Amino acid sequence: MPQNLDAAAVRIWCARALDALGREREEIDAINVYPVADGDTGTNLYLTMESAAQAVEAVFTAHETRAFEPSAADAARAMAHGALIGARGNSGTILAQLLRGTAERTAAGDDLGGALRRAAELAREAVAHPVEGTILTVASAAAEAATDSTGDVAHTAAAAYEGARAALDATPGQLAVLGRAGVVDAGGRGLLAVLGALVETVSGQAPAIPAAGRPVTSVTEGRTCADGDPAFEVIYLLEAADEAVTRLRARLDALGDSLVVVGGDGLWNVHVHVDDAGAAVEAGVEAGRPYRIRITHFESAASADGTDRADGTDGAAEPARERERAQRAVVVVVPGEGLAGVCGDAGATTVLARPGEPPASGELVEAIRRAHAREVVLLPNAPELRHPAAAAVEQARTEGIRVALIPTRAAVQGIAALAVHEPGRRFDEDVVAMTAAAGATRYAELTVAERQSWTSAGVCQAGDVLGLIDGDVAVIGSDLTRTATAVLDRMLAAGGELVTLVLGEAAGSVPALPDRLERHVRDAYLAVDTVVYEGGRGSALLLIGVE
Incomplete structure (x- = not known):
């Protein structure tokens, strides 16, 4: 085996x-009380995993024109790189390092137990001051259980999951803030979801x-x-x-807390409170070239995106009017260039969904920013965008x-x-x-x-x-x-009063x-009106709406 x-x-x-974190994002956000009770751990883990999944898909897409699929090493390295560049928040940054450790040993042909052990080791090394009762504890327990397993990869994954679950249940007794709130660690809860997805992948079950439960006290009370x-x-x-990053760690550790530096081979993701x-940005400038700088003020939950300036700063010293x-x-997601024009003419900001390429949460956040409004209504227009849209909304809300x-x-x-x-x-009335x-x-x-297939209407x-x-x-x-x-x-x-036809x-x-x-509707249903739109390139063959 x-x-x-x-x-x-x-x-x-x-x-x-990614799907598991999307389903459980809100519950995980609700129990986020450590290290800062800002209610975004589930969202940050989702965004980090989304970046990893997109990178893996890109590797498979690049191999479609070839006679062979990517190797395990190719896929694993893409997963690690995607997580690194897309990591968000404290737990998301640690998850990126866990995936990096897993990828490192998977690429080397190691077994799953060895991969999870390396993941836990790298994650602890990345955190300046590891604290028990957190995602690190859960990762270590998963690695220990996996290493002790003597079965095949399915048994090893199941053992890791059970070890992680037991460790997660114990976190309120290890970290006082969790015990007072009556919750388990949010980051560890997210890692359990990722391990559960691994079990399903290798075992089919x-x-x-x-x-996740709910805190017995408000996560923001008194914070x-x-x-x-x-x-x-x-x-x-x-x-x-590497040498510059070693010096950077020491300087940032003196400036604040929750320091996590992950990555390697010349590219790093730096997180600190x-x-x-x-001063934290200046330390990065002295160490190398920082970019994609994000600064979040906890009290106001207002985030400022950095820009790539020649001096390496985030541009805050010279704000433009x-x-x-x-x-x-x-903001509307549209499946065709024609509909983009229709919605744009109605005053909406549009995001084009290309066939087989639904927009990621980052694209939706950018569209919300581009709308440049105090209040935004988001219309995803596709069931598969439910989780990315929800994550984009949470991110935009942190920006005020x-x-x-x-x-x-x-x-x-x-x-x-x-x-x-x-x-x-x-x-509220408009949204209703x-x-x-x-x-x-x-x-x-x-x-x-x-192709031939069974459907709910027959073959x-x-x-x-x-x-x-x-x-x-x-x-x-x-x-x-x-x-x-x-x-x-x-x-x-x-019944119905209006038929909408969108022609691809x-x-x-x-x-x-x-x-x-239109003639059929007019002849058979006298009281029903019909409106026709050109969906244009990228739209489905024909869309019909009845209201």
Whole structure:
């Protein structure tokens, strides 16, 4: 039986870990009381894992034109590098080092026990002052249990998970702040989710995930900078030699606490809590070239992104006059260039979702910033964007932006929500109205089957036209117009006042398709209106909305 991970397993593990952290992000955020009760550990772990997963996917994409897949070493190194450059917060930075240690030994062909042992060692070395009852304790327990396991990789992963779970349960007795709040360590809880994804990857069975619980006291109660805690979190990537980083560690350790420096081979991720953010950045300038500088003020939860200046600073000394922010904006993810134009004309900031390339949370955060408003409504328009959108919202909120996420599952729901948007209303009232409009819109998609498959409507063959209603295959046909008509009839059987048709670029090859569908609706449903949009390049074959 195999004792280590291959490239496919690394890829699946990253995807499942990202999904697990997405599901549990809010619960983990809620129990975040150490080292700072800022309620973002789950979000930071998710963003770190998202960067790792994207890097692994990029490696597989690069190999698609070749006759072979990437090696385990290729996938593992990509995972480690992605986590390093995308690490967020204290726990996210430690997770990046754990993945680096795992990748190092996986690339060398070591077994899973050896990989987890190296991961725990590197993580402890990266933290200036390791504290028990944290993610470090959980990682060490997982490594010890995995090393003692004598079974195959599935047994080793299961042993690591159980060891980590037992250690996590004990954290309230090791760290007083956890005991007072009545919670386990948030970082350790996130690591358990990552290990659970590993168990599912190598065994095919997901372990039971314990509930994170809720703190018995508010995580922010009494926590202000006046308590003596450092006022700022400083994070940056750093290009520097090993010797310079050794000196940097000593200097930053004297400036603050929660110091974690991870990486190697000339590229590092630096994380520290300090009162003098400028001094922490200057220390990085002396050590090498810092960039992607992020400074967060804990008390106001306002984050400032650094820019790459020639002098290596974050540009805070010479702030440019910022243009006035709008009061409210809408950010919409759109699956086609035509819809981007439609939504843009309606005043929305758009994010283009290319086929097979859904936008990551970082792209959504950038769009929220680009909207330049005090209040933002985010319409993701796809169920697979639920977790990235939620993480983007949390990140934007730390920057002082009031953001509401309306969980639209299709572009036609986003169009319906945007149609009732009124900036002059109170924010909460506007969000409620937009949510109601989206929820009242049923959605369908017409697509072409790529291969024979079982569906909820029966067996389809390659080339068949599939009509999906609310995400499930409802109609299988051979002709786009007839299949679309059947889908419309099913949707309108439950009533409706307005039909929205969004035509993809490929639908243009079907003669008079919108005219024939519009005529069918007009003749069969007298009180129903129809509106047609050109989705353009990148859009689905045909999208239908009924509201």
